[in-house]
Amino acid sequence: MRRTKIVATLGPSSLKLISQLSKFVDVFRVNFAHGDENSRREYVRLIREEAPDSSILIDLPGPKLRVGDIGRMELKRGQEVLFSPKGGITVEDPVFYSSVKEGSVILISDGLIRIKVTNVSEDEVRGVVLDEGVLTSRKGINIPDLNLRSGLTQRDLELLEEAISLKADYVGLSFVLSAEDVRKAKERIKGRAWVVSKIEKRQAVENLKQIILESDAVMVARGDLGVEIGLENLPYVQRKIISTSKTLGRPVILATQVLESMVLNPMPWRAEVIDVANSVYQGVDAIMLSDETASGSYPLEAVRYLHRIITSSEDKVRSTRPTPSGPDDAVASASLALAETSKSKLIVVHTRSGLTALRVSRLRPRSPILCLTPDPEVARRLRLCWGITTVVVKGPSSLDEMVSLAVEHCRRLGVKGSVVIVAGDPSTEPGRTDFIKLHNLDEEKGLKSTKKI
Structure with missing residues (x-):
């Protein structure tokens, strides 16, 4: 069983491949930065119909500055360019014109194109190209010295309501700056989805622990983050985000340029393979493909390669x-020690809130985790988490019923030998982890070889 999960962005290249992709994909991502309400609703409908076992991440755009619909422009070093709402390189957001200053460096398309500002007026910015390249519509704009007050815009709040109406399992917050951004979103969501905070601003790195504690999950969004902090600092910050998320018990997703070469090629570069393997070694819960599956020429091949790299590294x-x-x-840690000592084939977790499963998952046990939960929404959300396979069951009313349920599902799977059962007592409030049992499935009734802690 592959334990590191795969997230794939749905787009024009993959719309007709959802069923095939779902054999490898645990979570489909729908990017609300693109399309209109009808197209976004259609994307979600197709996922629900063709990949009913997959979960859905809806990504909000955040305060992202973008180039307008300009077609294709080839920019040469030393060329003078004009930014305006009506011509040249079109940018409609007024925040752009109020934020840049003479001497500022504008980074476009993940920093591939650099332009130095020479003149600023109310609705025009002029500059000179420092690093040339081909610019196309809707590419992102970064201004590294720009400080925003909030990472959550009014447009995000409107799209948030749309995401909840579509029953998203996770909502991705782009350009989170502080824990307050996360709290504001959670007040609107009211527990109806997990909040995934995307770490892609310098301010977010400075407020990292507080943001992670407030979030349900975290994403290392390496594109804008690398532009913000400098590419040379990205490897260390990536490790820091991953290790802090694991320590605090939050699932963490790695994203951006994972297998970027497969947008145009049927095989990945060697450096990309090594990058994916290193991310697996660092212990990410999930790895996300973006352009590879949304607009690339080889979406199915990209997902298959990612699956192969992960399974060979885990x-x-x-x-x-x-x-x-x-x-x-402490009880979750004890379950890991018990599984290792007894060489158990499986750790069976019963959870109502999902917290017990998360506590075990973050320890990265060598034994697979079978999660039994009576809540279908909890089951869908836990599909993002490392090592967890979820099954929706009828909620037991006692510990004895819970153990019988765990044993029943182990036998259905053909598991033999010992298993560790860890849970919260069904008679207490959800969220607790206070029960462990070592059970030998080879015993006829499992009584002589059963130990309860």
Whole structure:
């Protein structure tokens, strides 16, 4: 079983391949920065119909400055260019004209094109091309020294309501700056989806721990983040985001230029393969493909290659033993130790809120995790998390019923030998982890070889 999950962005290249992609894809991403309400609704409908077992991440655009519909422009070094709402390189957002200053450097298309500002007026910006390239419509604009007050725009709040109406499993917040941005979104969502905070601004790195604690999951959005902090600093910051997320018990997704060469080629570059493997070694929960599946020429091949790279790398992932922050974490850690000592084939987790499964998952056990939950929404959200396979079951009313349920599903799967069962007592409030049991499935009734902690 592959334990690191795959997220794939849906787009024109993959619309007719959803069913085939779903054999490898755990979560489909719909980017609300593009399209209109009808097209976005159609994307979600197709996923629900053709990949009913996959979850859906809806990504909000955030305060992203973008080039307008300009077609294709070839920019040469030393060329003078004009930014305006009506001509030249069109930019409609007034924030752009109020933010840039003479001498500022504008970075476009993930920093591939650099333009130095020479003159600024109310609705025009003039500059000189420093690094040339081909510019196409809707490419992102970065101004590294730009400080925003909030990463959540009024447009985001409107799209957030649309995402909730479409029953998104996760909502991605772009350009999060502080924990306050996350809290504001969660107040609107009211527990109806997980909030995924995308770390792609310098301010977010400075407020990293507080943002992660407030979030349900985190994304290392390497495109804009690399432009913001400098590419030479990106490897260290990536490791920091991943390790902090794991320590705090939040799922973490790696994104941007994962297999970028496969947008045009049927095979990845060697450096990309090594990058994916290193990310798996670092312990990410999921890896996301963007242009590779949204607009690339080889979406299915890209997903298959990512699957192959992950599966060949996962046996190098080490279990982790973070210091427990309370009794619930201590019980989860004990389940890992018990599974390793008993050489258990499976860790069976029963959870109502999903927290017990998350506590076990973040330890990266070598044994697969089978998660039983009575809540279909919890089951869908946990599909993002490392090592977890979810099954929706009828909620037991007692510990004995819960153990019987776990044993029943293990036998259905043909599991033999010992398994570890870890859960919260069904008679207590959800969110607790206070029960472990070692059960030998080879015993006829499992009584003589059963130990309860």
